[in-house]
Amino acid sequence: MVRRGVCTVLTAAALVSGCSFAPPYQVPPSAMPSGFKEARGWQLAQPADRMPRGAWWTVYRDPVLDGLESRVASANPDVAAAIARHDQAQAYLDQAGAGLFPTIGAYAQVSRSRQSDNRPLRGATQPALYNSATVDVGLNYDLDLWGKVRNEVAAGKAAEQASQYDIESLRLSLQEKLAEAYFHLRGLDQQQELLGNTVRTYEHALQLTESRHVGGIASDLDVSRAQTQLESARASVEDVSARRALYEHAIATITGKPASRFSLALTVDATYLPSIPAGMPLALLQRRADVAAAERRVAQANAQIGVARAAFFPDVSLGLDGGYQSTTLSPWLAAPNEMWAIGPNLVMTLFDGGRRAAVTRQAQAKLAENGEKYKAAVLLAVQQVEDQLSQLHYLGNESTKEGLALAAAQRTLELSMSRYRDGVVSYLDVVSAQAMELETQTLLLDLQTRKLIASAALIEALGGGWTNEPVDTLTSTTK
Template sequence: MLERIMIFAFLLMLSACTIGPDYHRPSVPTPDAWRYEEAQAKDTVNTLWWEQFEDPTLNELIHIALKENKDVKIAAARVEEFMGQYAAIRAGLFPQVAGSVSGQRKALTQYSNPPLSASADNPYNDFQALLSASWEIDVWGRLRRATEAARADLLASEEGRRGVILTVVTAVAIAYTDLLDFDRQLDIAERTAKSREHSLKLFQLRFDRGLVSELELRQVQSEYQSAIAAIPLFQKLIVQQENALSILIGRNPGRIARGKPLDELVLPAVPAGLPSQLLERRPDIRQAEQNLIAANARIGVAKALYFPVISLTGTLGAESTDLSRLFTGPARIWSYGANAAAPIFTAGGIAGTVKVAEAVQKQYLLRYQQAIQQAFREVEDALIDQGKSREQLQAQGQQVEVLRRYAYLARLRYENGHTSYLEVLDAERSLFNAELLYTRTKGELFRALVNLYKYMGGGWVVEAEKKGGINGDRNERVSGSADQHGR
């Protein structure tokens, strides 16, 4: 008995060994602060930022997208796939037990092994009921490293899913504000066309009476046709944008309801945050790190191939020629044993496998570092984009006011006979272009702010799912799987 206990203790001691490198997060230099950051920045990066627009229609569209978007559903199904893979690989750490029941009718000869006894019945029945167990003793940590890699794959898929949610939410917000932008530009084009149509009718009457030249009439007609030509472009953009937004919310192409017009949307606050916090918030960075952890663990899996695989096996059951006696004491059978299999000559095969695993780990390390650098760049670009877009919008707003006054004065001068209508046309053309540019810049500012929230990370993803009642059970199972492995 003592001998068995010592053997078991020895096996447990061996199983504490783990071949391969343990993971340590690489040291990556991070800037202390952003190059361009608003003084009025607020800690809103982990909030449901789209609610700051104060547009219930946008809130509803995002809520629908979280439930119905096909990319979100595909990403969730992919997490389920990796949960299954993790469960299957982790099962190898534990004994495997199987049961079998069989019944046969046999006939033997004197040449059988064992030979037929003269007193034995022939043919005869053979009934068996067996429980068999096997357990690979994870002496070198191969199974533990494989489980570690599978867990990292699972967590990487979960971060990938969160990254998809982040992308879809921001895409819906941008598509919606772009749609309102196109609505506004169409409105400007239609108002301008209507104004020029009125002018054209007046000039046609004056031309018919010989009060203006044909040159002046043709100039007015040209400006009218220019405004009319812009309308189909914006109508096309609106329909295409509605179709794109419909797909984002998981529906067939169709009309999209509007809430507030673009001018009434509230600009969200600029989110604040330190560069170092991106490592914990950005799903793409967290996914890249989990991929690195998985690749690091697979080096241990590859190196463990050099060492023997040790397994314990056992069988307990009953065998009888009489079914009624199958479960009696004399019918009991059992066996137990151990086996070991080790590579002797592989012609460099294992060394090649290790080399592949190490090369893959290097690739994922570089991808992790690249993801961090790209994240810093995206935030820096988004910060400067929204900041300068604000300045540009302010300047263009002032320009619109100046040109509106200029157009009014030009028409007044024309009506009083102090100038030609060419000056009026020039003023109205400048105002039309300035109004379009102002609207586009406002749309770009909304887009820049949405992208900034995207690039600052998805601390709000879990909160959005909770509020929408989405994937709560699956999130708990992913967390449970990760915690279970950690223990």
């Protein structure tokens, strides 16, 4: 009869073991465009996150940058902290997963006791002194009829995946910040070279003006203007050096090194600006780790609703207990001393003042919050891609026009210097032409730096680069 009852309980548990009160999960709909306004032929792919993220910075063909970027993942303390947070999420998932298995415990006790002579209901034949020896092994298994444990595992799995994507997102963000600081630094190196050449040119111009002044051809005003121009250029050299030091310190911190023991040699070689392939599959949601993390947190909140709703139903577990108990140590583990018990346990809260209902509402509100955060992440991702595409496009046009302006400024300077030597114009015309040429050259170098930074920001916005290979459109993160 007992065996039939146990079988009945197990059969009923099997019938309802697939029950879950979590809502059917769906990725929140987002306002994804059919294509990017600034893309000029690019197409959006379906959401997924299977595309590999590699050493995207190698497209700039700079060995120094390659060496610096390789240190971010291994030496940056922020990345290490994110990895530790992921380890915490993995441990929580393991804790939740342990609920899918039975709990087994053991108990043993050997004691000698004396009971009171005046103990209520004490039998006349019961001894005052007696021994007790017990060994017991028990098993308890939560039948999880309402999917509470399974939803806890699903929520923990989603949290662990989100934490992993957080690591990828942080690592990519730091890599992009390193590239940005590096491009700024190299741009300042080129400005230092430009200003160094400018200082030498202005020194020669000052010598020429002083010679003309001695000969009575030029005035004190011309000498003063030439000297002002020279000292201003020398001051600009110091300003560039000060700004370069700040970027060098930032690079040291990102790569996990003390700024006091880090330096980068001055290099004036222009960094290669990669061309972005036209018509490539722009799988935005496949590459953006922050979007994938936001989607996983929606799934986590969805599963937590199932956990909250399951609290309204009884917690049913199956218990099995067996062992030996005797008043003597010999023979102790013998058949007459055998004891066992088996049967289901049911625990249910009948009244809690609305606590469970409040917890359920909280879980539903969390789902709504995470859903809106996911939509915001998608919108931000689209904006960032549009921003950098437009920057590259318009900065390229500006560079072309500024190149023409530089050619005109150089021609103006040549004519002004020639006419000044001939005594046709004052040195003010030369000063103006020199200032215009320096300003145009500086602006061209700045545009080159801004294009490099925009390209790195676009790579970050795309999730770490691009590929021309076909994309698997199956969504891995929503399974």
